[in-house]
Amino acid sequence: MGVMTDEHDHDAKPDLPKDLRVRFCPSPTGTPHVGMVRTALFNWAQARHSHGTFVFRIEDTDAQRDSEESYQQILEALKWLGLDWDEGVEVGGPDGPYRQSERGDIYRDVARQLLDAGYAYESYSTAEEIKERNLAAGRPAAFGYDGYDRDLSNEQRQAFRDQGRRPALRIRMPDEDIAFDDLIRGHIEFKAGSVPDYVIVRPNGDPLYTLTNPVDDALMRINVVLRGEDLLSSTPRQIVLYRYLMKLGIARAMPLFGHLPYVMGQGKKKLSKRDPESNLFLHREHGFIPEGLLNYLALLGWSIGPDRDVFSMDEMVEHFDIRDVKANPAHFDIDKAVAINAEHIRMLEPQDFLNRSLPYLRRDRLVSAERWQDLSDREQRILTAAAPLVQPRVRLLGEVSGMVGSLLSKEDYLEPQPDARKQLKDSAGQVLDLAIAALDDVSDQDWKTDHLHDLLTQALVDEGGYKPRLAFGPVRVAVSGRRVSPPLFESLEILGKSTTLRRMANLRQNL
RNA sequence: GCCCCCGUCGUCUAACGGUUAGGACACCAGACUUUCAAUCUGACAGCGAGAGUUCGACUCUCUCCGGGGGUACCA
Numbered sequence: 001m002g003v004m005t006d007e008h009d010h011d012a013k014p015d016l017p018k019d020l021r022v023r024f025c026p027s028p029t030g031t032p033h034v035g036m037v038r039t040a041l042f043n044w045a046q047a048r049h050s051h052g053t054f055v056f057r058i059e060d061t062d063a064q065r066d067s068e069e070s071y072q073q074i075l076e077a078l079k080w081l082g083l084d085w086d087e088g089v090e091v092g093g094p095d096g097p098y099r100q101s102e103r104g105d106i107y108r109d110v111a112r113q114l115l116d117a118g119y120a121y122e123s124y125s126t127a128e129e130i131k132e133r134n135l136a137a138g139r140p141a142a143f144g145y146d147g148y149d150r151d152l153s154n155e156q157r158q159a160f161r162d163q164g165r166r167p168a169l170r171i172r173m174p175d176e177d178i179a180f181d182d183l184i185r186g187h188i189e190f191k192a193g194s195v196p197d198y199v200i201v202r203p204n205g206d207p208l209y210t211l212t213n214p215v216d217d218a219l220m221r222i223n224v225v226l227r228g229e230d231l232l233s234s235t236p237r238q239i240v241l242y243r244y245l246m247k248l249g250i251a252r253a254m255p256l257f258g259h260l261p262y263v264m265g266q267g268k269k270k271l272s273k274r275d276p277e278s279n280l281f282l283h284r285e286h287g288f289i290p291e292g293l294l295n296y297l298a299l300l301g302w303s304i305g306p307d308r309d310v311f312s313m314d315e316m317v318e319h320f321d322i323r324d325v326k327a328n329p330a331h332f333d334i335d336k337a338v339a340i341n342a343e344h345i346r347m348l349e350p351q352d353f354l355n356r357s358l359p360y361l362r363r364d365r366l367v368s369a370e371r372w373q374d375l376s377d378r379e380q381r382i383l384t385a386a387a388p389l390v391q392p393r394v395r396l397l398g399e400v401s402g403m404v405g406s407l408l409s410k411e412d413y414l415e416p417q418p419d420a421r422k423q424l425k426d427s428a429g430q431v432l433d434l435a436i437a438a439l440d441d442v443s444d445q446d447w448k449t450d451h452l453h454d455l456l457t458q459a460l461v462d463e464g465g466y467k468p469r470l471a472f473g474p475v476r477v478a479v480s481g482r483r484v485s486p487p488l489f490e491s492l493e494i495l496g497k498s499t500t501l502r503r504m505a506n507l508r509q510n511l
Numbered sequence: 512g513c514c515c516c517c518g519u520c521g522u523c524u525a526a527c528g529g530u531u532a533g534g535a536c537a538c539c540a541g542a543c544u545u546u547c548a549a550u551c552u553g554a555c556a557g558c559g560a561g562a563g564u565u566c567g568a569c570u571c572u573c574u575c576c577g578g579g580g581g582u583a584c585c586a
Contacts, residue, residue: 127584142512143512190514191514200584213586236515259516268578300523303524306525309534309536395548487545
């Protein structure tokens with residue numbers, strides 16, 4: 001360990017392989033969720049940090065649950081987030097195809113070899129029969145498969161077939177402890193006999209995840225498996241199958257495993273797919289940017305260093321090591337996620353900020369163009385002027401519309417929102433009269449932030465005797481219709497003289 | 512039942528045998544300010560419990576307690 005150049009020492013955790021190959025292999029069921037993204041992110045970050053290979057494979061062996069729509073969404077998610085892959089669906093590679101639904105022949109062939117070698121065997125027991133046997137033997141119903149078909153004779157198998165039964169294929173588990181060194185958790189040991197023989201091929205010939213996942217990892221020469229904690233207890237099965245695959249010459253070496261902690265939702269429950277906070281695209285709709293969301297997700301189990309939590313993906317790649325990831329589950333805290341996102345929004349170049357805000361402005365029907373260059377001159381002018389005022393004030397891009405709507409609007413009257421109207425005191429009418437009088441003969445050339453500030457302060461505060469709060473509140477409501485707006489005098493300048501005066505006059509009318 | 516994982520402020524984390532246990536988010540108070548936000552100050556708040564090892568344990572060991580997952584012809 002002493003010669004390692006890493007800044008941390010990693011206790012008993014294994015060293016990472018030289019030519020690291022990791023993979024991300026979701027099943028396309030449902031809309032992408034943040035736990036899945038976190039798994040993709042850590043795989044990607046380790047691959048990039050180690051200058052290894054990131055393989056993207058789709059595990060769509062369950063026709064009942066998988067959907068093409070979900071597949072497309074996962075693709076879109078990775079692209080949006082900027083998590084690029086070196087081999088896999090769409091980009092291809094030496095070990096394709098990369099959708100398991102297109103690899104049936106491979107699995108059939110391997111299953112055949114496993115069966116011929118005696119590593120797998122035919123099992124004719126139904127779930128009901130297994131349960132009945134367990135109960136009859138005084139074992140709990142949840143005991144699992146009892147090994148009944150392990151050593152069936154040819155005659156017995158024939159008898160089952162004569163009944164019209166078709167066998168599932170089960171892997172023969174050895175009667176010994178199975179241990180491995182997890183990259184995140186260290187040494188883990190499963191007691192002998194705690195894992196029953198398990199099914200790898202259904203009676204109808206469909207291969208299951210238990211077969212396809214290790215087989216593809218072997219064929220694609222994956223040497224580091226980083227996946228969710230939910231797969232931890234299936235690792236011994238996987239290790240045993242891998243041993244068999246190595247004996248058959250299908251796998252070269254046992255991969256290293258690292259099991260990422262759960263991402264938890266409210267309470268002590270794993271973040272479920274039904275939980276809106278788990279929905280990646282919902283976060284995007286609200287206005288998370290990839291930098292912000294990824295940064296937050298990275299914090300769930302990993303830290304770039306002491307006293308630091310805002311960083312770029314480049315920085316993450318530079319420092320990431322899976323062995324530094326904590327093993328305990330982390331709660332998804334939307335408040336902190338939003339705060340981190342706000343930091344990243346502030347770091348955007350102003351024009352970048354505007355370009356990224358455009359889809360949201362368009363969604364909210366404030367503009368109609370899809371691209372910046374297709375905006376009108378007026379729209380470009382207003383948005384460019386507003387950007388520095390708005391950018392530090394929003395935490396999500398979805399909030400931009402509310403901030404610039406009144407500036408973009410050509411309306412001469414904006415009906416105050418309820419909370420804004422509530423702010424208007426009895427003095428509002430007089431205040432607006434004074435304000436209109438003070439600004440009425442300002443020339444267009446002099447219609448500038450500082451000058452407007454001076455004039456209104458003088459007329460309303462110094463001479464009118466109103467407290468700033470009472471003085472500027474009605475002006476704000478008149479021009480924005482809202483209680484919260486970008487800075488007032490800057491807004492007046494952007495709005496221009498005629499719109500400003502008309503809005504003030506019209507609010508005066510509608511008090 | 513059996514197997515496995517996890518346990519530092521409310522939340523995410525730092526600490527890798529020696530610190531007044533640090534930071535961030537949230538919350539509270541104050542400053543600044545035309546509102547909100549940002550920014551700045553400050554406050555609140557934690558090692559699940561008990562043994563053991565040690566001169567010295569958040570850190571190593573064990574037990575207990577608590578939480579979670581698995582025990583599928585899902586992944």
